Amino acid sequence: MGAEKVIIADTVRPLWQNILAAVCFTLCGYVFWLYFSRSPEVSDLETHRDYMEMGVFFLILAIGLCYKRGIQIKPQSKEFKATFEIGPLVLGQWKKIPDPEYVSVFQQAVQQGNNIFKVNLWYDRNKHWELYTNTDYRESFLIGFDLSEQLAIDLLDATTPNDYKWIDKDEWRKKLNETS
The missing domain is CATH 3.30.720 (Signal recognition particle alu RNA binding heterodimer, srp9/1)
Structure with a gap:
């Protein structure tokens, strides 16, 4: 009988991109840690926006460097799922x-x-x-x-x-x- 699930990965990222993505995720976490560990009495809106923009920038850069697209197909039930993968996180919905x-x-x-x-x-x-x-x-x-x-x-x-x-x-x- 056929395989239970067929997985087709669209992209395989080079090692240097995965390493750079890890650095960007780390920087993103560090920026958000700085943002949330700040004293609550500091209410400088400009500073808050700068931290958020920098954190989001590193997050988007990291995702762009390490995401993979893929396809999963269940031949027995004739179902299909287009996936967007970031490390172990796999997003997608099964469709008939x-x-x-x-x-x-x-x-x-x-x-x-x-x-x-x-x-x-x-x-x-x-x-x-x-x-x-x-x-x-x-x-x-x-x-x-x-x-x-x-x-x-x-x-x-x-x-x-x-x-x-x-x-x-x-x-x-x-x-x-x-x-x-």
């Missing part, structure tokens, strides 16, 4: 996938002649969720293939403009078994 039809992998041109590959889950005839984006064709395709296998739906290779191909998944399974 109405009539999943197929997964597509397609190519999109970006700046300076580079391309990115996107994996979409199509449902309800012409609606889709963008699940994954990467610059590596093979990794994007493998994620699309795995997702289509977990949901027992078709896979469309739309990486060549105007030359879309339905993938013979039996043939791909054989190829994957040969390379393993």
Whole structure:
């Protein structure tokens, strides 16, 4: 049987960003500690605003450096959750996938002649969720293939403009078994 839950992480942050985020969270905590440990008789509105602005600045900077987006899918119950993750905190809400039809992998041109590959889950005839984006064709395709296998739906290779191909998944399974 398939996996209980499929997790697709959209971003993996480099170590230096995580370290810088930890420093910013620490500075944010220190600024708020200074703000709340001040004597109550100090009522300088300008000073209060400065502390709050600085604390919020460090908090936003820290979150921007360490957040990750992701997708979680429960193939058995056909549920989907787009996640926003900050460390162990995972935010998102489960939604039912109405009539999943197929997964597509397609190519999109970006700046300076580079391309990115996107994996979409199509449902309800012409609606889709963008699940994954990467610059590596093979990794994007493998994620699309795995997702289509977990949901027992078709896979469309739309990486060549105007030359879309339905993938013979039996043939791909054989190829994957040969390379393993």
